[in-house]
Amino acid sequence: MAAQINTQKKKVGQNIKVVVRVRPFNKKESRGQSRMAVNCISPTEIQTKDKKYCFDRVFQPDCNQLDIYSYIVEPMINDVFAGYNCTVFAYGPTGTGKTHTMIGGDPSSLSSLDWRRNEKAGCIPRVATNIFDEIASRKVNDYNVRVSFLELYNEEIRDLLNSDKRRPPLNIFNDDKGAVFIQNLNEKNVFNSNDIHELLKQGTLRCQTNSTHMNNHSSRSHTVFTITVHIKEADLNGEEVLKTGKINLVDLAGSENIAKSGAKDKKALELANINRSLLTLGRVIQILTEKNNRHVPYRDSKLTRILQDSLGGHTKTCLIATVSPADSSYEVTQCTLEYAMRARDIKNTPMVNEKVTQVEMFKQLTTEIEELKRKLEATQLGEGGSGGAGFFVAQQHWDEIQNQLHVNSNSLTMKNEIMDDMKKRLADLEVIQKIKTRDYEEAMKNCKNKEKIIHKATALLKEHRENLQQEKYLSKNYFQAVQDENTQAKCLLQANNTLTENYNMARFKLKTQYLNSLSNNCLIQEKCRSLQQTIVSGREQLDKMSLTSQSAVTNQMAVLEESARACHQELERCAAWKKEIEDVANNKNGVSEVIEERPSCVSEVMGLVDKGCKNKYTTRNADPLNRLRSRLRNMYHMQIQSKRQQIKLLEQEVKEMVENLEIIDRRTNNFTIEEEEDENMIKQDFISKSTVLPNTGVDLVAQTESVEENFENIKSRLTELINQKIDTETAHLNLNQTHINTMKQMIASTEKSLKMHISEQKSLLETTEKIGKDLLDEWIQAIPADDTPNKVSVNYPKQVGDGPLPRDVLIKKFQEEFDEDISNESFHLNVSTNTEEHLTPRKSNEYSETAT
Ligand SMILES: Nc1ncnc2c1ncn2[C@@H]1O[C@H](COP(=O)(O)OP(=O)(O)OP(=O)(O)O)[C@@H](O)[C@H]1O
Secondary structure, three states: OOOOOEOOOOOOOEEOEEEEEEOOOOHHHHHOOOOEOEEEEEOOEEEEOOOEEEOOEEEOOOOOHHHHHHHHHHHHHHHHHHOOEEEEEEEOOOOOOHHHHHOEOOHHHHHHOOOOOOOOEOHHHHHHHHHHHHHHHHOOOOEEEEEEEEEEEOOEEEEOOOOOOOOOOOEEEEOOOOOEEEEOOOOEEEOOHHHHHHHHHHHHHHHHHHHHHOOOOHHHOEEEEEEEEEEEEEOOOOOEEEEEEEEEEEEOOOOOOHHHHOOOHHHHHHHHHHHHHHHHHHHHHHHHHOOOOOOOOHHHOHHHHHOHHHOOOOOEEEEEEEEOOEHHHHHHHHHHHHHHHHHOOOEEOOOOEOOEEHHHHHHHHHHHHHHHHHHHHHHHHHHOOOOOOOOOOOHHHHHHHHHHHHHHHHHHHHHHHHHHHHHHHHHHHHHHHHHHHHHHHHHHHHHHHHHHHHHHHHHHHHHHHHHHHHHHHHHHHHHHHHHHHHHHHHHHHHHHHHHHHHHHHHHHHHHHHHHHHHHHHHHHHHHHHHHHHHHHHHHHHHHHHHHHHHHHHHHHHHHHHHHHHHHHHHHHHHHHHHHHHHHHHHOHHHHHHHHHHOHHHHHHHHHHHHHHHHHHHHHHHOOHHHHHHHHHHHHHHHHHHHHHHHHHHHHHHHHHHHHHHHHHHHHHHHHHHHHHHHHHHHHHHHHHHHHHOOOOHHHHHHHHHHHHHHHHHHHHHHHHHHHHHHHHHHHHHHHHHHHHHHHHHHHHHHHHHHHHHHHHHHHHHHHHHHHHHHHHHHHHHHOOOOOOOOOEEEEEEOOOOOOOOOHHHHHHHHHHHHOOOOOOOOOEEEEEOOHHHOOOOEEHHHOHHHOO
């Protein structure tokens, strides 16, 4: 049994691949001087005189076997190992190279064939070697490769790997998922490519032998060479799964028209039957490419039944249309190209075959065993006819059942052993599961703790980030402050420079002032000296003047004495003049008259006379010399007095000048002291400032430099610290991130394993449920060895009679109902509780409810 279960994982429709291979002219065509009827205009286009066709690839007559293999089959090897089913059809008229493409050169030399070097080798020998190469390169240890080779001729399946004439008939079955399997078809285990080559050789020879018995048989039969690969690999969870993929290589019968063969009557019917498969194939292709969802008549031919999954199913399919280039074959070539064009529209939904895990296998086996046991018991009870649910079976059939039971019993024993082993493994698995559950719970706990830690760490991280921001801000401020300080230091330096300049200027000014005052002092001193000299010279002059005045006095005395004498003489003259006046007074008449005439003049003259008289009297009494002397003395005294006065004034002036000089001197001294004091004060101030500020410009520069250096150091240290902090924080962050990621991964993997566990449990449940049904079917199928396409079941009422209904009655009933003779066939007996339906034979699938 080769049941393949397909899953419904992906449903992406993809068109089947269709290529055309044009063979070279054969001898006959060359001799007949045929002309080319087709032209390969590009790698994907072929042109006939009527039409241009586009395919996935067009292989020209000069292409070689390896080109075909590399493009079509080689990529399928990976698919087979991935668990896909793949099919390659060769379709075309007789003699166009289908067998050449599939098998290639002389099959008798196949076993020693190295397909890479042998140019004649077709796809089958190449794929055989390729599969084992792939197994070796993938280092697959646990694998199983099986080969089957069948021929379909006149709607009859022949096993080309089984020459036994007593071989059981080959029946085609569909399981409930639509997968097709051929009962009793030999599937040979192969262990290397040579094994496959050998089987291919044997099968091909057997096919050819058949061909010699039947005229031109080979071109009218279809052959299907299947290689099935089972590999055991660990899946992503480390669990071992069994993957199954296969490749079907189908060499179809020649597609030429029946009419063309010229056969008539029985032969024509036979040919019609032979071509039934091809016709059905054409119909199936036609319907599959329509959009009206018509019923696809797969069941109308065995070929379409066998290849059902390859056409509109889940297989990856490629059709190779082989054509002749000759114009003599133009018509069939055109038909073939049209046929191939239609096939291009078929959409398949390739799917990976279900991978079966060991646990599932175990569950399947367990359920199968249980079911078998139950069936066995039921059968044993029914055997004696006392079980109430008995049924009648022919003796021969009964023997077969007994044999089957014996085989099944052995199988049961074996399966029991396997079951025990499996039970042990299950127990182990349960322990592991418990441990894993505990681990999982612990992991969950850890996860929760870690989550808390992560939350804390996140909060801490946030805090760190904030701190960092703050530190950054502070650093920025500090940086600014340092820059400000630097600017201030520069300002101070500038101020200091200005101060130094001012100080130097003030110093220079003071010096200039001092020097000026010094020179002023000298000038004053000079002036004082000149004053003193003036005074001395003044005194000397005074002394000289005194001497001069004394002599002048003497001279004046002399002058005065002279004048006294003159005076004396005057006086004498005055006396004389008085006498004369008296003489005149004596002459009174004349004078009286005058007096009378001019009294005022007389009084005036009398005043003058009186005055003269008085003067005369005084002068008469005083010494005129003495008077003169005293007058001169007075004059002298007065002059002396004025000179003294002058000297006093000069002395006063000199004194004042000396005093002024002293004041100036003092002032000068004071000024010098003040200046010194000022200088000292400035110095003191400068020194005091210098203690606060840098001592000197050099110090200040040095200090500024050191400040700058410090600033640079602080800056670099700060940068370093910030970088360190950032590095630490980043490392911290990364660590936390890694931690979080690890935790997430752990959570994810735990979740995944949990989900898987749940899905496993579910699938186990489902499988357990289904397995009972499957085994029941299988059990039923195993007993009657039915070779008809539809199972025949005969309903048997529970309440009827004392014994089983005779077989011939049942056969008759069936004949009446279906107009079909089942006397040579084995059939099921079902017990019905429905009395109304009793004795009514039905197809089993129509009244499954009545089955117990
Ligand atoms: N591409 C090709 N290159 C060289 N020879 C070819 C090519 N195709 C076919 N031939 C030769 O043509 C002959 C007929 O080929 P083949 O038997 O493969 O045709 P077929 O389509 O399988 O015919 P049938 O339907 O009768 O089985 C063979 O001798 C084969 O070697």
